Amino acid sequence: MEQATAVALEGSRCTVCSTVAFPASAMCSRCATPSAENITLSTRGTLWAYTIQRFAPKSPPYVPPAGGFVPFAVGYVELPEGIKIEAIIDCESFDELDGAPVRLTSTAPVPRFAVDTLGTQPESTGIAQ
Numbered sequence: 832m833e834q835a836t837a838v839a840l841e842g843s844r845c846t847v848c849s850t851v852a853f854p855a856s857a858m859c860s861r862c863a864t865p866s867a868e869n870i871t872l873s874t875r876g877t878l879w880a881y882t883i884q885r886f887a888p889k890s891p892p893y894v895p896p897a898g899g900f901v902p903f904a905v906g907y908v909e910l911p912e913g914i915k916i917e918a919i920i921d922c923e924s925f926d927e928l929d930g931a932p933v934r935l936t937s938t939a940p941v942p943r944f945a946v947d948t949l950g951t952q953p954e955s956t957g958i959a960q
């Protein structure tokens with residue numbers, strides 16, 4: 832089960848060109864210098880693009896839930912650090928997904944975000960650079 836502590840994704844930032852990567856990598860994918868340092872990524876972001884998985888993925892690796900497969904959303908979450916994380920997106924309705932504010936709920940086996948319905952959106956969804 833998940834830990835009771837807050838979940839967070841570990842990425843890396845290049846100390847030369849500031850490129851942020853996920854998952855964390857010692858080697859920068861932009862300037863190819865081995866100078867990246869690990870950082871903790873923001874847990875809130877904005878859903879940048881998504882699709883609906885309407886059929887059960889191949890198993891393994893997919894493990895269907897106890898009640899059987901139900902369609903779910905998969906998308907890219909844009910974080911304030913300026914990167915996009917591929918993740919499963921939990922939501923009440925697929926109609927609410929376009930540009931939705933989301934928050935991280937789980938990191939394993941893949942990142943998982945949920946639409947933030949509490950009205951506590953981040954102050955800015957832009958890239959702070």
Ligand SMILES: [Zn+2]
Nearest residue numbers: 845848859862
């Ligand atoms: Zn770099």
